[in-house]
Amino acid sequence: MSILSKGIVSLSYTLQTSSYYQKTKHFFYSVLEDDSYPYKKFFDYFMMALILSSVMLLIRGVKYPLSDITHIYNDYVISIIFLIEYLLRFWVYSSVTKEIVNQFEKDEFLGYRFRLFKALRKALTYKLKYVSSVYAIIDLLAIMPFFHQLRILRLFILFRALKIFRYTKSFQQFAHVFVTKKFEFITLIIFTSVIVSVSAVLIYVAESNNENSPINTLFESFYWSFVTLSTVGYGDFVPVTDLGRTVAMLIIISGIAIISFMTSIVVSAFTEQLEGIKEQKMITDISKMKRFYVVCGYSDIAAIVCKRFREDDISFVVLESNPDLFAKAVKAKLIAVLAEPSKRESYDSYGIDIKKQVLSVLCLQDTDVQNIYTALTVRSIHKDVEILSYLHDAKNKKKLSFAGVNKIIYPQELIGTLSQEFSGKHVAFEAINALRSQNTDVVIEQVLVDERIVTLHSCVEDLNIHKTKLILLGIYRNKNFIFNPQSDMEIKECDLLLIIGFKDMIKEYSLNLHKAMR
């Protein structure tokens, strides 16, 4: 292996294994290309602002002279930013070092001499693929006004307007819709071209030698033909001969047919793509959600649970395979996807990361069989995620436990227990029942003691709850309840304070716990 090859391989390995280099590259990739990266949108907004300001300056510059500063801003600042962006995109599009390392390892494995040029050719092919992409060409043209000595290139500033497509998803989706109907559009273009050409030649033959006719050149014939075919008909050029007028009648009919054809293509393309666009938006929305519940099935009970979640501002996603029930969930304006909850692909295809994003999976389908199947699927994806399931028939309780369900809700048992509370005129039970109900102002809430609270407050006394109208019922620690704790009792991280009071007051108190005492 030559010294050059050795040096390149060594450098490639260094860069490939350098966490700083990889992190930096990944960061720029995320900012430029990864739609799920939360800060990408800020970069996009910034670029759009640059583009708009640039185009506005171009428009103003048509009639009014621009100051030197605006010239510098428009010709240098913006262009340099665009150039940096172009180079960064070029850099993150593919990895040259990776290609070199792969080729080196492959050649080593096969016992061949390291083929540096093969690796470079491969790497270059990828880079060329980027350079020749429509977006990259537009990007490059948008940088052109930088060379402001070439006056004509100033028009290239308009490419900056085209660049805006890159940062707006709806434009991309719009373009995608047209791409899906490529064949129909090509057919239409060919058909239109033939009609325009034939009619232009005919009108030229019929009109050009007539002194009274305004159509004298072939260009004017094409212009007239196109304007008439599009059904716009400015009226600046009109045929005067009988033959010319006959051609006009035919071309008008063809024009109506072409416009109808084009409208139908666009409408059908959008109709076909609408579901896909909605689905894509749903995937993006879900990927942006941090922690949420997954509700499997949109049964009657699930509908009420979702309603409660929504009232309490709790994030959730509904997975329903029945189109009718799915439609009901969509009508209720929930984040719902038409997918089978018992299939692994449903979670993968919608980008639901059970480990990172899901708080709990709620199996609320209409039968125990479905709930068990779903629970097993979820358990197979992640062994620790909490699963709650509705139990329809008591005899299936064991099966649900066996499937890995952590919490089983058997309504009959629940109602049986609740009924005890109604066994007489028991004020105490009524009070507790009211506390647990969502319909009263006074509630009982749990407040988590986090690291910050522990840093700021060492014992119950420090919590200053006695200065408020709130009641500290007790502390829930390691699944044990410490009732009405003494004021000198130490508080620990992960303790749960059970507090009774107005919901808003508890919320405010909880926020205040995180503030240092003055």
Added chain:
Amino acid sequence: MITAKLILIFGYNEYAKEIALNFKHSHSDIYIYVINDNEYKNAKEDGFTVQLVDLDDDWTDIEKNFDISGLICFCSLNDDAENVFLTISLRSQYPNLNIVALATSQDSADKLKLAGANKTIAKLEATAHVIVESLEKPAVIDTMHDILYHNKDIRLAEFTVSKGSILENKRLNDITVNKEHNIIILAIADQEMDAEFTFTSAGHNHKIDADDVLVVIGKEKDLKNFEKAIK
């Protein structure tokens, strides 16, 4: 505190069965009235005193067989419409009967309330509520359950303020006897205000009168000492 001695359950489905089982330990007199043979057979097999009845009955025999003042009726028929019909029939016959009715949804529960039920349980809403609470506030659910069903030595109690009690005519904020006995006063039911209870954490500095009912939480022995202390 008036606790029903007799439990009469209408219908014998899974809900009714669970209600019956829950009262089995505390109430020896549980009666089941059913409207079909199948439920009759099931209730009989489970060892309950069961009687086959007709919904069109005028229910006069309830008065003959039971003491209305100590009776609580659970209307747990499968069909919401039948449950409403049963509730309205019972209420028209017995204005003071304590009726608890089960409904599928809140909508049906509202109808049962109009039909005269003292309490209603909307099965779907109640279940959904427990699902959400158990996910969002598991510690609260656990603790409340333990307090309500005496799984720990902490329990709920209610004490009526007697005439001449040390609490009489005092403001809620001024009393310290609860703190001395490690007791939390949760709510107060004011007799002057139709026994409507208000939570102490609602912030009103309530004036305690005789016959007011205090709802308190505390340990068994502290509650006993507190009861003695306020007399």
